[in-house]
Amino acid sequence: MIDGFAKTDLHGRLRRDREALLWKLDGLSEYDARLPLTATNLLGLVKHLATVEARYFGEVFDRPSPEPLPRWQDSDGSDQWATEDETRARIIGFYQRTWEHSDATIDELPLDAPGQAPWWPGADPNTNLFAIMVHVLSESVRHAGHADILREGLDGRTGLRAEHEQQIDEEARATHRARIERVARAAASIKA
Structure with a gap:
C-alpha cells in the first residue's frame, strides 16, 4: 500500500508542477516568452523539461518517445531555449504529448521496475x-522555480497557480527591494 501511495503522490506532484510551468507562459507575448533573462527563457524551460521527461520515462525504460526528440545537453544549451521556428504551440504540444507517454510509463510499471540511464x-x-x-x-x-523567478522579473507574477496569485503592489515591492538593497550595501561595507 505504501508503494501505491508513494507512486500516486509523486505522480500527482509531477502533474501539479507541469501545470505550474505552463501557467508561467499565460498572457505573455512571444517576445517575453522567449526573452533571455538568463541563459534560458520561459519557453525554453518547457522545451527542456519535455525532453527530460521523454528521455527519462522513455529511453530509461526502453519505451522510446513515439516522436523525434530534440537534442539535449549540448554545450550550446540549445535544449533550453526556443528557436524562432519553434512555435509556442509546438513546444507546449510536445510537452503535453510527453506527459501522456510519461504517464503511461508511470501507470504501467511498478516502482521497482529496472531501468538504465547510460548518460549519468x-x-x-x-x-x-x-x-x-x-x-x-x-x-x-x-x-518551475526558475520559471517563477523569470516571470516575476517580467511582470511581477509569482506563484504555483493562478488561484493563489495575489494582486501585486508595485510600490510596496519597490520599497521592499530598496530596503534589501540598503542592507546589502551596509553589509558589504562592514570589514570582516
Whole structure:
C-alpha cells in the first residue's frame, strides 16, 4: 500500500508542477516568452523539461518517445531555449504529448521496475522507476522555480497557480527591494 501511495503522490506532484510551468507562459507575448533573462527563457524551460521527461520515462525504460526528440545537453544549451521556428504551440504540444507517454510509463510499471540511464556520468546507470520519478520531479520543481523567478522579473507574477496569485503592489515591492538593497550595501561595507 505504501508503494501505491508513494507512486500516486509523486505522480500527482509531477502533474501539479507541469501545470505550474505552463501557467508561467499565460498572457505573455512571444517576445517575453522567449526573452533571455538568463541563459534560458520561459519557453525554453518547457522545451527542456519535455525532453527530460521523454528521455527519462522513455529511453530509461526502453519505451522510446513515439516522436523525434530534440537534442539535449549540448554545450550550446540549445535544449533550453526556443528557436524562432519553434512555435509556442509546438513546444507546449510536445510537452503535453510527453506527459501522456510519461504517464503511461508511470501507470504501467511498478516502482521497482529496472531501468538504465547510460548518460549519468561516473554513476551506476542502473536505476528504477522510483528513482527516476524522484529525479524528474526534482528537475521539474527546480525549473518551475526558475520559471517563477523569470516571470516575476517580467511582470511581477509569482506563484504555483493562478488561484493563489495575489494582486501585486508595485510600490510596496519597490520599497521592499530598496530596503534589501540598503542592507546589502551596509553589509558589504562592514570589514570582516
